[in-house]
Every structure is written in C-alpha cells, then in structure tokens.
C-alpha cells in the first residue's frame with residue numbers, strides 16, 4: 193500500500209511565520225510560481241492532467257494567498273477566471289494531478305471556498321478583508337480576526353472481522369455505486385464516538401474496535417476526512433436511515449475487488465452511468481463501482497482488500 197491516501201502524502205513548508213511580513217511577501221512574489229484557482233475551484237492543467245503553475249509576472253491580478261515554499265520557490269494561489277478550456281477541478285484530475293500538486297490544489301481550493309463564502313464579520317456583519325497572505329480575514333470595524341474553517345468528518349470501513357465489509361449507497365448515487373459510510377463530527381463528540389454514532393444512525397448496526405488509519409483534506413467546501421476501520425459486534429442485520437442511505441449491504445472481498453476493477457477500467461462505470469454499469473454486471477450483482485483511487489474511501493477499501501484492518 194502507498195504511504196497514505198492521495199492528497200495527503202506530501203507536506204511542504206507552509207511558511208506561516210512569513211504571512212505577516214510584507215517585505216518578505218513582496219520579494220517572494222517577484223520570484224514565485226502561481227497556482228490559478230477559479231471561483232468554481234478549477235485550475236489549468238496540461239494534457240496529462242497535471243497542474244500548470246505560472247511565473248508570477250504572467251499571473252492575472254487577483255487575491256494572492258501564500259501556499260508556502262516548495263523546493264525553495266515561493267508558491268501562491270491567485271483567484272482568476274478561466275482563460276482556456278483546460279481548466280479542471282480536483283474531482284476531475286484527482287487521479288492524475290500528483291501528490292504535491294494535489295496537496296497544493298486542495299489547499300488553494302479550501303482557501304478560495306472559505307473566502308468566497310465568508311465575506312462578513314460574524315460578530316458585527318461588516319465586510320471583512322483578507323490579511324496574513326490570505327490566511328485570515330480581518331474586520332475593519334471591530335478589529336477581529338477570522339480563520340479558515342476545517343470541518344472534521346469521519347469515514348469508516350466497517351468489517352465483520354472476517355471476509356465481509358459494509359458499503360452503502362447514498363440516495364443521489366446511481367444504482368451499483370457504493371462507498372464506505374461517512375459523516376460529520378458533532379460538537380462535544382470524540383472521533384470514535386462519531387464513527388459509532390454515524391454507523392448506527394445510517395445502517396443500524398453496532399461497532400467497536402474503532403481504529404484510526406489516515407486523514408485526507410477534501411475541500412468541498414472544508415472537510416478534513418478522518419479515516420477509520422471499525423468492527424461489527426452483534427447482529428449484522430441492517431436498518432437503513434432512508435434519508436441518508438438508499439441501499440447498503442455486506443460484501444465479500446471478491447465482490448469488492450471485482451467492482452474496483454470494473455470501475456477503474458471504465459470511467460463511465462465509476463461515475464455511475466447506468467447503462468455502463470448494467471453492461472459491467474452480467475451476473476446481476478448489486479455492487480458495480482467503488483470510489484476512485486484518489487479518494488480516502490478507496491484507500492480504506494484497498495487496505496482492507498490487502499488484509500489490513
């Protein structure tokens with residue numbers, strides 16, 4: 193197994209101590225590379241689906257946010273309107289973008305989404321402005337500072353201790369496309385408590401032996417996905433929450449491995465295309481596709497398929 197899920201394998205110097213230093217920032221900009229990000233979270237990519245950074249003197253005017261220092265080069269994100277037909281979102285290029293670019297892109301999208309959705313001071317309602325190289329917003333009326341939010345969410349591979357894992361399908365997903373269960377952590381709750389609560393709410397079974405595996409930023413708009421495994425105790429019979437779950441079931445490793453192969457071979461199947469899915473399951477099996485390889489859901493699934501739990 194690779195060392196951690198995609199978007200979470202590479203760290204860089206986020207240069208937090210320089211964010212308030214205007215002289216340093218001006219010099220850094222003069223020799224920076226720039227990742228352009230649109231209000232719709234798109235960025236320009238090359239023909240192989242890799243992010244194209246630009247020199248700062250070729251970047252359009254727009255809010256500048258310091259992503260950090262990568263291989264001694266200051267790297268910024270700048271908000272810009274798409275200027276070509278090669279702009280894609282992280283959802284489109286998550287499988288090709290690469291570990292470092294994926295991390296930079298997740299950071300740039302997270303900041304862009306937060307700034308766009310939080311223009312006002314939560315204390316007094318005044319319009320705030322960006323400060324600290326894009327890492328805070330400051331209120332001109334009361335001087336308060338506001339920080340980008342990150343929402344913890346748990347995502348869990350539930351297994352029976354043997355050859356069965358629990359996968360579910362949300363009501364917006366096409367038939368055949370299943371994933372691990374997930375949900376947001378509530379105030380006052382532990383991560384382990386959130387795993388057990390979400391599993392019980394969504395499918396009505398009890399788990400224990402909740403083990404942390406890995407995390408992955410997922411900036412749509414602000415989630416930090418915290419990946420776990422958990423083991424069934426007691427009755428495996430499922431009682432679904434009809435709002436959250438259209439379908440759920442226990443599947444064998446063989447069934448899940450086959451669905452993963454189908455989905456990886458055929459993007460239409462992976463996306464939940466009904467006709468492609470029907471073609472892919474000549475024996476009528478319910479499970480046709482699992483999430484794509486860059487998702488933490490798939491990372492948890494692949495680990496379990498490899499015998500780790």
Ligand SMILES: [Zn+2]
Nearest residue numbers: 313316331334
């Ligand atoms: Zn204010």
